[in-house]
Amino acid sequence: MSAPVERTPLGHRDPIVVGDEARLAEHAPAGLLILRCEPEAAAEPFRLATGVDLPRAVGTTGIGDDLEALWLGPDEWVLITAAEPTRLRERLRAGLAEQHYQLVDVSDAYAGIEIGGRHARNLLAKLVTIDLHPRAFAAGTAVATMLAKSSIWLWLTAEDPVFRLFVRRSHADHVWCLLSDAGREWGLPPAIPIGRVPLQVP
Amino acid sequence: MFRITCPYCGPREPTEFTNGGEAHISRPQHPEQLSDAEWAEFVFMRSNTKGVFAERWCHSGGCRKWFNALRDTATDEILAVYRVGEDRPWTDRA
CATH class of the missing domain: 3.30.1360.120 (Probable tRNA modification gtpase trme; domain 1)
Known part of the structure; x- marks a missing residue:
């Protein structure tokens, strides 16, 4: 083989x-993650975990040092990172632990x-x-x-x-x-x- | 040009949307207590309106959210769109 x-x-x-x-x-890009969560509750924990404001309206994006968040729907975002996504994933898991959320790696x-x-x-x-x-x-x-x-x-x-x-x-x-x-x-x-x-x- | 306004994304091409049939049909609370005729009424029977019709739409090519719309089935004019859970808006048209 x-x-x-x-x-x-x-x-x-x-x-x-x-x-x-x-x-x-x-x-x-090295990493694409789909995040689904309740924006009201998760916006602040997301900002603390990533330094990026979660975009809240159609067409908007949130740009950080090594992370771009694109608005896909009222409770859905894609997070794009040029680095390997493992660390971002871990950071978000820790930051959003108290939230009702879903984070899926769709890089491939x-x-x-x-x-x-x-x-x-x-x-x-x-x-x-x-x-x-x-x-x-x-x-x-x-x-x-x-x-x-x-x-x-x-x-x-x-x-x-x-x-x-x-x-x-x-x-x-x-x-x-x-x-x-x-x-x-x-x-x-x-x-x-x-x-x-x-x-x-x- | 025919456009449908998604309550989340704004006006988009109709090819981005999927129709979900008549809106405001709620599932019976206790289906096990219904007769076959009553169950068939819920599953199959729909109104065949000519005029203003409340129906469900999904913005499947965009935000993938379901919403409701009031559409005139005779003219295809969309009179209002509203989110799931909101009341049907009032119109003075039949």
């Missing part, structure tokens, strides 16, 4: 860069894609139905929505613009190809879906 190989969901796709027009790359269930360049807003606007105009979707906004039948979390991290998009791992290649196809007018190459990626390579 061959040894298991660690690979990211889009490890088989090379980043695509077309000058400053548009670019597409995999963005794989989601794929991240970073979309940048001058035309990033126009490119995404072909695929999502929410308003991406800067007056409605400024830097720091994050929403849960649909992209061509796939549930996604879309987050505008910088005004450049740089979008980060999270999608379930099994949809990652499909979404990558849709994004690449949507960018063809700015020179992105057509991409052909490869179907199921084997989890082990010989």
Whole structure:
């Protein structure tokens, strides 16, 4: 038997860069945790444990040193960390011990894609139905929505613009190809879906 | 464009939503005491309204929360949305 190989969901796709027009790359944060809890009671313990204010309205995010919290629903958040999530998990478990909460590590269930360049807003606007105009979707906004039948979390991290998009791992290649196809007018190459990626390579 | 306003997320495309049928049908407190006819009434029987209809919706493509909406079944106009547990809002339309 061959040894298991660690690979990211889009490890088989090379980043695509077309000058400053548009670019597409995999963005794989080390840790994604889903937190569900009662916001009234848990906001303060959460802030003490992480130093981040729990976002409380649609579109909002809470940014910390090594943690970003995106609002997904009135009692649901995704916590994104560039570091290995074990320590964050332990910190939250200790901090929220008195609360009624649920914390699930979904790091391996989601794929991240970073979309940048001058035309990033126009490119995404072909695929999502929410308003991406800067007056409605400024830097720091994050929403849960649909992209061509796939549930996604879309987050505008910088005004450049740089979008980060999270999608379930099994949809990652499909979404990558849709994004690449949507960018063809700015020179992105057509991409052909490869179907199921084997989890082990010989 | 047809939009549904989620009480948590604001206006979104209808493809993000799942319809859950008629709202405000409460489960009987003691199902074991019901006759078959009464149980069938709860399980199967729904009103077939033309006009303002209270129904359940789930924002399955967004916050994944259930809520209620008043929709005119003849025109598809959504007159009000309200959260689960809130009372049905008053309308002067039939």
